[in-house]
Amino acid sequence: MTTTRVKHEWVREEILQHMSGLAPDAPLPQERELAERYEVSRSTVRQALKGLADEGRIYSVRGRGTFVAAQRISKDSRLTSFSEDMQARGLRPGTRLLHVDQGPADAEATERLELAPGSAVLHLERLRLADGFPMCFEDIRLPAHLYPGLLHQDLERPLYGIFASSYNMRIERAEQKISAQILQGRIADLLNVPHGSAALLVVRRGFDEKGRIAEYARSFYRADRYDFELTVSRSG
Amino acid sequence: MTTTRVKHEWVREEILQHMSGLAPDAPLPQERELAERYEVSRSTVRQALKGLADEGRIYSVRGRGTFVAAQRISKDSRLTSFSEDMQARGLRPGTRLLHVDQGPADAEATERLELAPGSAVLHLERLRLADGFPMCFEDIRLPAHLYPGLLHQDLERPLYGIFASSYNMRIERAEQKISAQILQGRIADLLNVPHGSAALLVVRRGFDEKGRIAEYARSFYRADRYDFELTVSRSG
DNA sequence: AGGACCTTTTGGTACGAACCAAAAATGCCT
DNA sequence: AGGCATTTTTGGTTCGTACCAAAAGGTCCT
Numbered sequence: 167m168t169t170t171r172v173k174h175e176w177v178r179e180e181i182l183q184h185m186s187g188l189a190p191d192a193p194l195p196q197e198r199e200l201a202e203r204y205e206v207s208r209s210t211v212r213q214a215l216k217g218l219a220d221e222g223r224i225y226s227v228r229g230r231g232t233f234v235a236a237q238r239i240s241k242d243s244r245l246t247s248f249s250e251d252m253q254a255r256g257l258r259p260g261t262r263l264l265h266v267d268q269g270p271a272d273a274e275a276t277e278r279l280e281l282a283p284g285s286a287v288l289h290l291e292r293l294r295l296a297d298g299f300p301m302c303f304e305d306i307r308l309p310a311h312l313y314p315g316l317l318h319q320d321l322e323r324p325l326y327g328i329f330a331s332s333y334n335m336r337i338e339r340a341e342q343k344i345s346a347q348i349l350q351g352r353i354a355d356l357l358n359v360p361h362g363s364a365a366l367l368v369v370r371r372g373f374d375e376k377g378r379i380a381e382y383a384r385s386f387y388r389a390d391r392y393d394f395e396l397t398v399s400r401s402g
Numbered sequence: 403m404t405t406t407r408v409k410h411e412w413v414r415e416e417i418l419q420h421m422s423g424l425a426p427d428a429p430l431p432q433e434r435e436l437a438e439r440y441e442v443s444r445s446t447v448r449q450a451l452k453g454l455a456d457e458g459r460i461y462s463v464r465g466r467g468t469f470v471a472a473q474r475i476s477k478d479s480r481l482t483s484f485s486e487d488m489q490a491r492g493l494r495p496g497t498r499l500l501h502v503d504q505g506p507a508d509a510e511a512t513e514r515l516e517l518a519p520g521s522a523v524l525h526l527e528r529l530r531l532a533d534g535f536p537m538c539f540e541d542i543r544l545p546a547h548l549y550p551g552l553l554h555q556d557l558e559r560p561l562y563g564i565f566a567s568s569y570n571m572r573i574e575r576a577e578q579k580i581s582a583q584i585l586q587g588r589i590a591d592l593l594n595v596p597h598g599s600a601a602l603l604v605v606r607r608g609f610d611e612k613g614r615i616a617e618y619a620r621s622f623y624r625a626d627r628y629d630f631e632l633t634v635s636r637s638g
Numbered sequence: 639a640g641g642a643c644c645t646t647t648t649g650g651t652a653c654g655a656a657c658c659a660a661a662a663a664t665g666c667c668t
Numbered sequence: 669a670g671g672c673a674t675t676t677t678t679g680g681t682t683c684g685t686a687c688c689a690a691a692a693g694g695t696c697c698t
Contacts, residue, residue: 172681196648207683212649220456226647229691236609245634259488339458339635346600346625364582364600375425375461377472389582396632397577398481407653430676443653448679464679465661 176366178214185223190236194224195230222397227379245340248304248385249324252296260295261322264356268310268317271340275307278371278382290321293356294385300357301391306383329380336382337372344368344394357388364389413440414450415623421459426472430460433468434619458635481576484540485560488532496559500592504546504553511543514607514618522546526557529592530621536593542619564603565616573608573616580604580630587624593624600625 171239171292183192194200197215201208215232252259271279271287279287288310294302306325308316312335319328329335347367354361365386372381417430430436431450437444451468454460462468488495507515507523515523523544530538542561543554548571555564565571583603590597601622608617 174454174681198460200650209684210682213681215649226649227691228689229647231648339633341633343629343630343631344580344602345629346602346623348584348598362584364584366580366582373458373472374469375471377458377461387582393581394577395577395579397575410651434678445654446652449651451679462679463661464659465677467678 171204174210174213174217177206177211178217180204180384181214181218185234188234191233194232194234245337247324247326248294249303249326252288252301255296257296257301258298259324260298261324262293262295263321264293265288265289265291266317266321271307275382279307279309279379281309288313288316290325292321296391299391301388303353303356303386304383305385306381308381309379312378312380335374335380338375340370340372340381342368342370346389347386353386359388359390366392366394368394410449410453411443413442415455416440417450417454418459418555421470424470427469429469430468481573483560483562484530484538488537491532493532493537494534495560496534497560498529498531499526499558500529501525501527502553502557507543511618515543515545515615518547524549524552526561526617528557532627535627537624539589539592539617539622541621542617544617545615548614548616571610571616574610576606576608576617577602578606582625583622589622593622595624595626602628602630604630 176382177200181200182235185194187195188401195203197211198334200211204211215224215226219226223235224232225235246254249259256297266289268286270284271281275287276283276285279285281287286309288306288308290304290306290308292304292306293300294304310316313329313333316332319332321328326337329337345367347365349357349359349363349365350361353365354363357363366389368385368387370381370383370385371379372383374380412629413436417436421430421516424430433444433447436447440447451460451462455462459471460468461471477623482490496623502525504522504524506520507517511517511522511523512519515521517523522545524542524544526540526542526544528540528542529536530540546552549565552564552568555568557564562573565573581603583591583601585595585599585601586597589601590599593599602625604621604623606617606619606621607615608619610616
């Protein structure tokens, strides 16, 4: 049993490994057999399968069995960082820090971050690169009290990594609003596209495990280089 | 015990009711007490709590307890039709049928619908309206063999309704690719926007419960009137 | 053949017991 | 009072059993 400390995680990985050699809709061994094979109880197997089903990697039909899901495209809509997203697309992520400061919240930040008027807000602007070329312009607002001393960190490193390691802050959930925009002026120049080009604008509010607002970000993606893929289902 | 057939769903609803009078971060009774109160096993309570935690309505800390999360939007990304979508936004949906024909699949349809070259494909173009004004231009390709006689139906009615009632076809899952585009020419005119305006382009492949490709559609939404909202989470 | 009925397979629900691990509360010693 | 060790509380993991419910397959009668 490798490095994982809990059995259901280990079983999960064993099943994933087993699945890698299987075609979509191929049946997995039945639960009672998996339990015997891995020498765990059926409950533990079911715990592992539940997790995989939640992620859309397998599906179960009562009376028939459990099958590997078609997995057509990028899983279902899971929260991913820019870095993870680019790596999944086979691109090397990069960051250029453009601007950073701290000041009192303006009207928009007050509303989006649900802070008291005048609360300290951190403001970052970053250009995100894919294989060295501009992909996305980010405008980020953070409640300063959650990230004391953030300005002295290396802000060209992945933000979510800094959040986790220095502030024990993990963004668990996000509301995203996706719209289309015409790029003009500074942002068009930064992204190195002609004025009047199209961009995907993703406005995101991130929440930690307690439901606190941990981030408000607007990201302008070059429409010629980026699209947003997700699979949706009717029931869940 | 009300109408729900399984206990953990009933317990879930009891807990939700109990939570409705609680402030964010207020502690729930401990698991063993809930089990006693509702006269179920602790496992059943945990199953109910797991579901609520997955949805971000509560969070648990080992050694401390379980607490109600600050709840925001519960709208997860469900598969919705244009009509449902508009109704959710308080707009009256409408349809203008622009074009319909049937012919052999071109290269793109062959690939996206995964058909044999030359298979019969239905082609629809529709303008979707919100409160009578253009919102979206749809270009739809369907495998003709799944919808015999579709051309004789009233194609200004909701398509998913026709699919369900006449062909027993329910689209259960869809892959969507969202990107941004500049509108020019005919589509700009149809949507009644200046050439060079931005649009959200949603390319969707719909699958039925057996995983068959049931639809391939490209929808151009006016960027000034439409955006795409979803909440994503990290684990489940 | 074809349909009604039973049996088997397989995932879903529920129980209760035992133990683990993190956090908090208690108590003791100085 | 302050600090350290111990106990208690509380969610997390694992086990094994029993039974339910949907699907599939087989059986038997007509």
